[in-house]
Amino acid sequence: MTQRDASVETIQQEMTAFARRARATAARMHPELSLVSYTLLAHLDDQQGCRATDLAAHYYLDKSTVSRQIAALEKLGFVERRIDPDDHRVQVLHPTAEGAQVLANVTASRRQAFHERLADWGEEDLDRFASYLVRYNAAQEKLG
Amino acid sequence: MTQRDASVETIQQEMTAFARRARATAARMHPELSLVSYTLLAHLDDQQGCRATDLAAHYYLDKSTVSRQIAALEKLGFVERRIDPDDHRVQVLHPTAEGAQVLANVTASRRQAFHERLADWGEEDLDRFASYLVRYNAAQEKLG
DNA sequence: ACGCCACGTTGTACTGTACAACTAGTTTCC
DNA sequence: GGAAACTAGTTGTACAGTACAACGTGGCGT
Numbered sequence: 001m002t003q004r005d006a007s008v009e010t011i012q013q014e015m016t017a018f019a020r021r022a023r024a025t026a027a028r029m030h031p032e033l034s035l036v037s038y039t040l041l042a043h044l045d046d047q048q049g050c051r052a053t054d055l056a057a058h059y060y061l062d063k064s065t066v067s068r069q070i071a072a073l074e075k076l077g078f079v080e081r082r083i084d085p086d087d088h089r090v091q092v093l094h095p096t097a098e099g100a101q102v103l104a105n106v107t108a109s110r111r112q113a114f115h116e117r118l119a120d121w122g123e124e125d126l127d128r129f130a131s132y133l134v135r136y137n138a139a140q141e142k143l144g
Numbered sequence: 145m146t147q148r149d150a151s152v153e154t155i156q157q158e159m160t161a162f163a164r165r166a167r168a169t170a171a172r173m174h175p176e177l178s179l180v181s182y183t184l185l186a187h188l189d190d191q192q193g194c195r196a197t198d199l200a201a202h203y204y205l206d207k208s209t210v211s212r213q214i215a216a217l218e219k220l221g222f223v224e225r226r227i228d229p230d231d232h233r234v235q236v237l238h239p240t241a242e243g244a245q246v247l248a249n250v251t252a253s254r255r256q257a258f259h260e261r262l263a264d265w266g267e268e269d270l271d272r273f274a275s276y277l278v279r280y281n282a283a284q285e286k287l288g
Numbered sequence: 289a290c291g292c293c294a295c296g297t298t299g300t301a302c303t304g305t306a307c308a309a310c311t312a313g314t315t316t317c318c
Numbered sequence: 319g320g321a322a323a324c325t326a327g328t329t330g331t332a333c334a335g336t337a338c339a340a341c342g343t344g345g346c347g348t
Contacts, residue, residue, distance in 0.1 A: 007273070007274040008255065009255070010278060011258065011262065011274050015162065015166070016166070018162070019167065020179070021204065021284070034334075035160070051296095052296065053295060060168060067296060067298085069335085088344060089295045089345070091296075111152065114155065118280075123148055123151075127147065128272060128276070129155060129273075129276040132273040133155060133162070134154060134158055135265075137162055171303095178303075206307075210327090232326095233312070233314070233325065234327090235327075
């Protein structure tokens with residue numbers, strides 16, 4: 001096995017290990033907002049509102065899945081729907097004030113957890129790791 | 145925001161994005177063996193057999209979850225149980241010949257997918273990426 | 289105006305997961 | 319030697335997340 005094969009193998013194993021754990025870790029840390037809900041809410045916040053269809057496309061989720069996730073977030077009072085006056089089929093989704101607040105809390109706590117995990121990393125390593133991940137995910141997106 | 149903060153932010157986002165997609169991607173690529181089953185079966189293969197409890201501990205899964213996953217793998221004919229003659233509570237789990245074969249196929253195809261995704265990476269970048277992932281996951285393990 | 293397309297919801301089914309209660313072996317310790 | 323405590327695994331139950339298919343409703347093109 002070449003060095004190259006060994007690296008690829010490691011990357012595969014480690015990415016897989018990470019993926020397996022991510023949900024459970026997130027759930028333990030933030031029982032009030034699952035990883036999926038968090039991601040969707042964060043996207044709404046980031047985009048200053050968007051449609052359910054956009055969320056589905058962006059996250060490769062079925063529209064029914066998004067519909068239910070949003071319904072749950074609405075029930076919690078974290079998201080509100082604004083019917084587009086120009087097209088009554090469309091609902092533009094926005095975080096509520098409360099939703100934005102919860103999101104901010106979870107984001108802060110996630111960020112802190114990541115900072116802790118990465119505390120003893122040097123600047124240069126962090127920077128490189130970040131760019132590798134971006135590159136890797138971009139490639140995955142392209143190849144499916 | 146410092147450079148350091150920005151890097152941490154990116155790492156967080158990209159790891160999260162990856163985690164969200166991993167299961168679905170795995171399911172699309174390998175309908176015959178889910179990500180979880182694959183992982184468990186691979187561990188059995190790797191360890192030359194182990195107990196259900198060991199799998200649960202290693203993957204932070206409840207023993208009931210492992211029990212059901214193994215039951216499913218057994219039903220598919222991919223795993224067999226051998227009662228430990230010294231302790232009749234214990235079942236040592238092993239991949240069957242067929243299980244090992246399926247595992248080998250999936251592993252090969254996963255490996256190829258990873259190789260494709262990483263095809264245009266240089267040796268040195270691959271190596272560094274791999275070691276960053278190891279380091280990151282090790283830190284996560286330590287801190288919970 | 290009719291048919292087609294886009295947006296979203298609802299019915300249904302399945303996977304992965306945890307927790308709690310249970311059964312059945314094993315070890316400890318008096 | 320036997321009761322209590324422990325360990326391995328299974329089963330009942332519940333729930334989240336997900337997809338697919340069928341549907342309702344609203345807008346658009348010819």
